[in-house]
Structure formats: C-alpha cells, structure tokens
Amino acid sequence: QRAHRIAVIPGDGIGKEVVPAGLDVLRAAADAFDLRLEFEEFDFACAAYWQAHGAMLPQDWQTILQGFDAIYFGAVGWPEVVPDHVSLWGSLIQFRRVFDQYVNLRPCRLMPGVRGPLAGRGPGDIDFLVVRENTEGEYSSVGGRIFEGTERETVLQETVMTRIGVDRVLRYAFEQARRRPERHLTSATKSNGISISMPYWDERVRAIAAEYPDVTWDQYHIDALAAHFVLNPDRFDVVVASNLFGDILSDLGPACTGTLGIAPSANINPERRHPSLFEPVHGSAPDIAGRGVANPIGQIWCGSMMLEHLGHPAAAAHVLAAIESVLAEASPRTLTPDLHGTGTTAGLGKAIAERV
Amino acid sequence: QRAHRIAVIPGDGIGKEVVPAGLDVLRAAADAFDLRLEFEEFDFACAAYWQAHGAMLPQDWQTILQGFDAIYFGAVGWPEVVPDHVSLWGSLIQFRRVFDQYVNLRPCRLMPGVRGPLAGRGPGDIDFLVVRENTEGEYSSVGGRIFEGTERETVLQETVMTRIGVDRVLRYAFEQARRRPERHLTSATKSNGISISMPYWDERVRAIAAEYPDVTWDQYHIDALAAHFVLNPDRFDVVVASNLFGDILSDLGPACTGTLGIAPSANINPERRHPSLFEPVHGSAPDIAGRGVANPIGQIWCGSMMLEHLGHPAAAAHVLAAIESVLAEASPRTLTPDLHGTGTTAGLGKAIAERV
Ligand SMILES: CC(C)[C@H](C(=O)O)[C@@H](O)C(=O)O
Numbered sequence: 001q002r003a004h005r006i007a008v009i010p011g012d013g014i015g016k017e018v019v020p021a022g023l024d025v026l027r028a029a030a031d032a033f034d035l036r037l038e039f040e041e042f043d044f045a046c047a048a049y050w051q052a053h054g055a056m057l058p059q060d061w062q063t064i065l066q067g068f069d070a071i072y073f074g075a076v077g078w079p080e081v082v083p084d085h086v087s088l089w090g091s092l093i094q095f096r097r098v099f100d101q102y103v104n105l106r107p108c109r110l111m112p113g114v115r116g117p118l119a120g121r122g123p124g125d126i127d128f129l130v131v132r133e134n135t136e137g138e139y140s141s142v143g144g145r146i147f148e149g150t151e152r153e154t155v156l157q158e159t160v161m162t163r164i165g166v167d168r169v170l171r172y173a174f175e176q177a178r179r180r181p182e183r184h185l186t187s188a189t190k191s192n193g194i195s196i197s198m199p200y201w202d203e204r205v206r207a208i209a210a211e212y213p214d215v216t217w218d219q220y221h222i223d224a225l226a227a228h229f230v231l232n233p234d235r236f237d238v239v240v241a242s243n244l245f246g247d248i249l250s251d252l253g254p255a256c257t258g259t260l261g262i263a264p265s266a267n268i269n270p271e272r273r274h275p276s277l278f279e280p281v282h283g284s285a286p287d288i289a290g291r292g293v294a295n296p297i298g299q300i301w302c303g304s305m306m307l308e309h310l311g312h313p314a315a316a317a318h319v320l321a322a323i324e325s326v327l328a329e330a331s332p333r334t335l336t337p338d339l340h341g342t343g344t345t346a347g348l349g350k351a352i353a354e355r356v
Numbered sequence: 357q358r359a360h361r362i363a364v365i366p367g368d369g370i371g372k373e374v375v376p377a378g379l380d381v382l383r384a385a386a387d388a389f390d391l392r393l394e395f396e397e398f399d400f401a402c403a404a405y406w407q408a409h410g411a412m413l414p415q416d417w418q419t420i421l422q423g424f425d426a427i428y429f430g431a432v433g434w435p436e437v438v439p440d441h442v443s444l445w446g447s448l449i450q451f452r453r454v455f456d457q458y459v460n461l462r463p464c465r466l467m468p469g470v471r472g473p474l475a476g477r478g479p480g481d482i483d484f485l486v487v488r489e490n491t492e493g494e495y496s497s498v499g500g501r502i503f504e505g506t507e508r509e510t511v512l513q514e515t516v517m518t519r520i521g522v523d524r525v526l527r528y529a530f531e532q533a534r535r536r537p538e539r540h541l542t543s544a545t546k547s548n549g550i551s552i553s554m555p556y557w558d559e560r561v562r563a564i565a566a567e568y569p570d571v572t573w574d575q576y577h578i579d580a581l582a583a584h585f586v587l588n589p590d591r592f593d594v595v596v597a598s599n600l601f602g603d604i605l606s607d608l609g610p611a612c613t614g615t616l617g618i619a620p621s622a623n624i625n626p627e628r629r630h631p632s633l634f635e636p637v638h639g640s641a642p643d644i645a646g647r648g649v650a651n652p653i654g655q656i657w658c659g660s661m662m663l664e665h666l667g668h669p670a671a672a673a674h675v676l677a678a679i680e681s682v683l684a685e686a687s688p689r690t691l692t693p694d695l696h697g698t699g700t701t702a703g704l705g706k707a708i709a710e711r712v
C-alpha cells in the first residue's frame with residue numbers, strides 16, 4: 001500500500017496546540033488500520049513565516065504543497081501582528097482558490113455529552129451537513145473605491161457567480177444528499193432581496209435538481225433559514241449555500257448544537273487534482289493560546305474527515321466513534337475547560353488516541 | 357393638537373387580518389391619550405391592486421403617500437400570483453428607497469409568557485435593538501448576466517456602499533446606544549472574507565465611533581455574531597449592520613427569543629422628509645391566511661413604534677405594556693394557536709385594546 005503524504009500546517013495560536021493532539025490520533029488510527037501516513041510540517045503562519053519573511057507563504061508554496069495528498073491545517077491569524085484579511089487572504093483563502101477546493105463540507109450534529117444551547121434537544125435530534133461553495137460568490141476581490149475621502153465616496157464590491165462554479169457545488173451537494181437516508185436537500189437563497197445573483201442561484205438549483213429526481217429539495221431565504229436553524233434544526237439533512245451564506249450557516253449550525261469549538265471542516269477539491277485541506281471551524285483563539293487547554297476535538301474530527309477523503313471510511317468512522325465515546329464518558333479529568341472539565345489539550349488527545 | 361394622518365396598507369394574506377386588530381389598539385390608545393389619528397386605507401397588494409391593474413402600485417403612489425405622517429403596513433406577497441421579488445421590489449423595497457427610510461429598527465426581547473427555544477433564559481435576559489441599513493449595500497439592482505446559456509455564463513451583482521449611506525445609519529445607531537443604559541454598540545462585519553466593502557464599513561465605524569466617546573463598541577464577523585446570538589444573546593445592546601446582515605440578524609434575534617411571529621419593525625426616515633413605514637417582521641403567511649388565527653401582536657407592537665415616532669412615547673410605552681400584560685396572563689382562550697391558545701386574531705386584538 002502506498003503512503004499518503006500529508007502536509008501539516010499548525011499555524012498560529014491554539015493551532016500549534018491542537019495539531020499535535022490531532023496527529024497523535026491519526027498515528028493511532030494508522031496503526032490500528034495498517035495505513036501509511038507520512039507527515040511533513042510547515043511553519044506557514046503569522047508567528048513564524050511572516051515574522052521571518054514578511055509574507056504568509058513562500059513564493060513557491062504551490063509547487064511545494066501540490067505534491068501532497070492532503071493538508072492538515074490548524075488555524076491561522078494573529079491580529080496584533082498581521083491584519084486578519086491579510087493573513088487569511090494570504091493563506092487559507094489562497095489555498096481554497098488556487099487548489100480549487102470548491103466544496104467546504106461542515107457536518108453539524110448534537111454529540112453525546114455536549115451541552116447545547118437549545119432546550120429539549122438530545123443526541124440524534126440534529127444531524128445535518130452544510131455544503132458551502134468555497135471559491136466564488138460574495139468572496140470576490142473585484143471592486144474598489146471612488147471619490148475617496150469626499151462626501152461622494154462610494155465603494156463597490158462584486159459578487160461573482162459562474163455557471164461552472166454554481167453547478168459543480170450543487171451537483172456535489174445533491175450527490176451527498178443521495179447517499180444519506182433522508183435524501184433531502186435545502187438550498188439557501190435570498191432571491192427576494194438580492195435580486196440578480198440569488199435568482200440565478202435558484203435557477204441553477206432547479207436545473208440541477210432535475211438530474212436528481214430521487215432527491216427531494218426545498219429552499220429558504222437566508223433570514224428565515226437562520227431562524228429555522230434555531231427553531232427546527234431537526235428539519236435539515238444537506239444544506240447547500242453560497243460562500244457567504246455557507247460561512248454563516250456553518251457557524252450558526254454548530255452554535256445550535258453547542259459544538260462550535262469542536263466542529264471540523266473539509267475544503268475539498270473533488271477531482272483530486274490538488275490537495276484538499278482539513279481545518280477545524282474554530283480560529284487561532286489568541287485569547288486562550290499558550291495555556292494548553294484548547295479543545296483538540298475539532299482538529300481530531302478533521303482527521304476523521306481526512307481519512308474518509310483518503311479512502312479509509314472504516315478508519316474515519318472509528319475515529320469519530322472514539323471521539324463520541326470519550327465525550328459520552330464525560331470524565332471531568334479528561335475534558336477541557338470549555339466542556340466543564342479540568343483536562344488539557346494533550347490529555348484529551350491521548351484519551352481519544354488510546355480509544356482508537 | 358394637529359391630527360396625524362396615517363396611510364394604512366393591509367396588503368396580502370394575514371396582513372388583512374392583523375391590521376384591523378392593530379387599528380383597534382391604535383384607536384384605544386388615541387382615546388386614552390387624547391391623540392388625533394386619521395386613517396386612510398389603500399388596497400396596494402398582489403390580491404387587489406395587482407389583480408386589477410397588473411402593477412403593485414399606481415404610478416402616482418409617491419404623491420399620494422407623501423402627504424401622510426406614517427404608513428401602517430401589514431404584509432405583502434402572494435407568490436402563486438406574483439413572484440416575491442416582483443411584489444417586494446414593487447412595493448416594500450420601493451417605499452424604503454424612494455422615501456429614503458434608511459434605518460430599519462428591530463427590537464428583540466424576551467417577552468413574558470412566550471416560550472423561546474433557548475434553554476435557561478427568562479424575560480429581561482435578552483433585550484437588544486438591531487439597527488439595519490435599509491437602502492443600499494448588498495440589496496442593489498446593479499449587475500447582470502453575460503454569456504447567457506453557455507458554459508461561460510457569469511452573473512455579477514454589485515454591493516454598493518456610500519459614505520453618506522454608511523455614516524448616517526451608523527450615527528443613528530450610536531445615538532440609539534447613547535440613549536440606552538448600557539451605551540454599547542456592536543457592529544456586524546465580515547472584513548476577513550468580504551475584502552472590499554466590509555473593511556470600508558469597519559473604517560467608517562471607527563471614524564463615527566470617535567464622535568461618541570461615551571459609547572463603547574465592538575465588532576464581530578457575521579458568522580461569529582450569528583453564533584453569539586444563540587450562545588450569548590444577553591451580551592448585546594444595539595447591533596448595527598448592513599442591509600443583508602441586518603436582515604439575517606433581525607430574523608435570527610427574534611427566533612432566539614421565540615418572538616419571530618410577533619416582532620415589529622420600523623422603516624424610518626429620520627429627517628421626516630418622507631413618511632416612515634411600520635410593518636411586522638413576519639410576512640403574508642399564505643399558509644394560515646383566511647382562518648382568522650394569525651397573531652396580531654407584531655402588528656400591534658408596530659403601532660407602538662409608530663406612536664413613538666409620531667412623538668407620543670407615553671402612549672407607545674402603554675401599548676407595549678398592554679401587550680406584555682396580556683402575554684403574561686397567558687389565558688389560552690385569548691392567545692392565538694402559535695402561542696398554544698385557542699383564541700382568534702380579532703379576540704387577541706380586542707383583549708389588548710381593552711387593556712390599553
Ligand atoms: C421580503 C424581503 C425582501 C425583506 C428583506 O429582505 O428586506 C424581508 O425579509 C424583511 O426583512 O423586511
């Protein structure tokens with residue numbers, strides 16, 4: 001069996017703490033399932049590469065990373081040193097664009113032992129997948145400013161949707177829906193207010209839906225959809241959304257299940273022409289960095305998604321089951337402070353690695 | 357004392373049911389506080405004007421409505437007959453633009469007797485105000501489609517922010533914050549992803565904040581902010597947001613307090629050059645229309661906001677207190693089915709009118 005080559009980018013802040021815990025679990029999974037994973041670490045981050053070179057990445061980053069099968073990413077951002085839009089457009093958003101990771105997958109589920117903010121909901125009640133378009137839409141770099149510094153100052157920013165870009169993420173989402181028991185897809189729109197781009201999105205949803213007669217679908221305006229995430233989160237199965245709407249929904253969904261600190265995300269190039277990237281939804285959290293108490297479960301859960309992507313669904317499911325079993329046990333000595341425990345990042349990582 | 361002239365537009369669906377209940381309460385308030393309110397009703401709606409004339413409004417609507425002190429609006433929309441973007445851009449969004457109602461105010465609070473979806477929260481815990489920019493931003497009609505019907509098909513939609521448009525809504529929000537006990541303002545941004553318009557928004561927030569040294573402020577990216585609405589809704593006082601972000605937050609906020617069906621909104625032209633418009637957050641709800649069971653509290657609460665705008669804060673507070681007292685009493689015979697009662701629209705309206 002050929003080895004999988006994984007580029008490891010811990011990044012900044014708690015990224016540097018949770019990634020080692022994630023690697024412990026991946027090594028345990030490799031042992032248990034007889035997989036060959038080769039890790040190579042890169043110091044691309046505000047706190048390392050930027051400080052030495054004044055850039056987030058070396059000029060030849062694309063050549064360097066292209067040879068890997070996947071990128072295991074912690075978190076990037078250190079706003080005191082580098083403004084967020086510089087660090088993120090200089091790394092994460094670059095990767096998504098240049099490596100054409102046009103699908104951002106974010107599972108959202110109530111986990112055992114995790115207290116959520118919603119009254120009367122238990123594990124199993126909420127379990128859906130947000131499929132976010134990850135390269136175009138509202139996140140464009142097209143636009144600018146005119147009449148600067150005057151009363152007439154005007155700023156324009158373009159939302160860009162392409163047939164190719166919209167159709168491919170919709171097809172991916174319908175394929176995901178087809179594989180799940182409920183076979184239902186929900187599309188996020190706002191065609192009653194955003195009157196050019198969103199009606200186009202709706203039109204493509206209708207067109208692609210015709211290719212998937214076995215999948216039922218509906219659509220909600222983003223304002224109503226956000227409300228339903230809070231009021232009726234059990235209603236959803238696969239939710240497909242533009243870049244911005246997907247960003248909002250994939251934070252809101254995990255907030256509703258109390259899993260914002262432990263939710264994973266996968267930035268995927270489905271054709272495997274470029275490496276895909278796996279990162280927790282949480283950021284570098286400068287406020288708690290350096291204390292060794294960050295929760296590594298998001299990073300570990302990302303490892304499960306990466307194993308799945310690399311073609312090892314059994315190992316992926318096993319890692320997820322290990323996370324759930326440690327959470328269900330709810331030992332305060334093991335869990336980190338965010339879960340009302342007294343444990344450490346490394347300790348929680350080891351507990352899950354042992355279970356694997 | 358001069359009479360206030362109010363244009364009444366019940367609109368479609370449940371708008372036609374809740375507006376009469378709202379008028380009952382306004383008449384009671386006028387009696388109790390010795391105010392002169394003159395109502396004139398207009399049939400602008402899909403179900404009336406459109407069906408007779410094929411347009412949402414007569415050509416001279418601006419002249420007709422300009423003479424009024426306020427517009428008391430129900431809801432518009434009947435998607436089976438007129439597509440939503442046509443009916444809304446043909447009426448509500450027209451009013452906001454042409455009458456320069458550049459502030460959309462949406463209070464969000466836990467009300468006595470109303471069950472919310474969040475665990476462990478009671479009345480008084482959540483009480484904030486969303487100030488939404490209401491004329492520009494992401495809701496533009498600038499853009500279009502190129503290479504239609506081909507692989508290269510591309511759709512562009514412009515977000516437009518102007519110095520005048522951004523500054524005036526920010527000042528309004530800071531003024532609101534200044535009048536409240538906490539004196540705190542939160543700005544919704546997404547400058548880490550939407551890299552041209554949102555950094556501009558942030559820049560203007562910093563500039564205007566300097567004029568209000570007595571108001572503290574912070575900012576959150578919209579994804580994190582949506583999560584905090586669910587996790588820490590007690591943290592907010594005044595939240596200011598662009599047109600789209602304000603739309604999302606002002607549905608999400610009331611969803612978190614269980615008041616989505618009863619939340620009011622005010623579309624305000626602060627300079628009073630044009631009439632302001634008061635409408636509930638809910639829509640025309642074709643699914644329950646015609647049965648006389650729609651909850652009129654959103655419409656009645658709008659009446660309270662309208663009285664405030666017309667310069668009668670005591671009457672406004674009195675109407676709100678009457679709503680709260682009827683809700684707190686929680687008589688199942690009075691409350692409508694959405695509040696687990698068996699009452700009717702008219703009955704609940706009368707109960708509140710009597711209390712006033
Ligand atoms: C109906 C729609 C166009 C409108 C908006 O998005 O502004 C509504 O959602 C609102 O919030 O008033």
Ligand SMILES: CC(C)[C@H](C(=O)O)[C@@H](O)C(=O)O
Nearest residue numbers: 088092093247281548549579
């Ligand atoms: C950091 C930011 C640019 C990023 C995004 O908006 O895509 C993040 O919120 C995410 O969801 O991955």
